[in-house]
Amino acid sequence: MQRLKPVDPALVSGPVSAIFAGPLKGKHFNIFKAMGNSPAALQAYLGMAGALEQASLSAKEREVIQLAIGEANNCQYCASAHTAIGMMAGLTEAQTVEARRGTLTDPKLDALAKFALKIHEKRGFVSDADVATFRAAGYDDGAIAEVVAAYALAIYTNYFNHVNETPVDFPPIPHI
Numbered sequence: 001m002q003r004l005k006p007v008d009p010a011l012v013s014g015p016v017s018a019i020f021a022g023p024l025k026g027k028h029f030n031i032f033k034a035m036g037n038s039p040a041a042l043q044a045y046l047g048m049a050g051a052l053e054q055a056s057l058s059a060k061e062r063e064v065i066q067l068a069i070g071e072a073n074n075c076q077y078c079a080s081a082h083t084a085i086g087m088m089a090g091l092t093e094a095q096t097v098e099a100r101r102g103t104l105t106d107p108k109l110d111a112l113a114k115f116a117l118k119i120h121e122k123r124g125f126v127s128d129a130d131v132a133t134f135r136a137a138g139y140d141d142g143a144i145a146e147v148v149a150a151y152a153l154a155i156y157t158n159y160f161n162h163v164n165e166t167p168v169d170f171p172p173i174p175h176i
Helices: 014-021 028-037 040-050 059-072 078-090 093-101 107-123 129-138 143-166
Strands: none
Touching: 014 028, 014 040, 028 040, 028 078, 028 143, 040 129, 040 143, 059 078, 059 093, 059 107, 059 143, 078 093, 093 107, 107 129, 107 143
């Protein structure tokens, strides 16, 4: 059962109202309604997500990270949300499943998922070999920094949903 009382975007005022009328207009998902209890929490999400939209990593690549880490953290909300968002970003349904498994048939996306999972498994203490393998797949230092940022965003949303027990309001996902 959801632990935080969701705010009603039509009834909130102040900064949260401005966020729901602006950047989250029409995006009244359960995660945002729960984050809406704190303008700072909602702004933290929007700040990171907005900054990552300027990344050299494509939306498709960023979704691979979200799917791999969401599955690794057993976040059903994020796995469902990012399956839908990933498909809008150009991933096939099969690729969303592969990303959740951490093994993709596309070599570059596979290297990306594996690097994100190495960061997760090793708590950031990746090896020189891990970095070299990622670079060999065609990624540069900027991409390495962006993977860490996308990973941090995934952890934030995954853990928020665990604490809140956010009800999933996205389509069901294929089982893996």
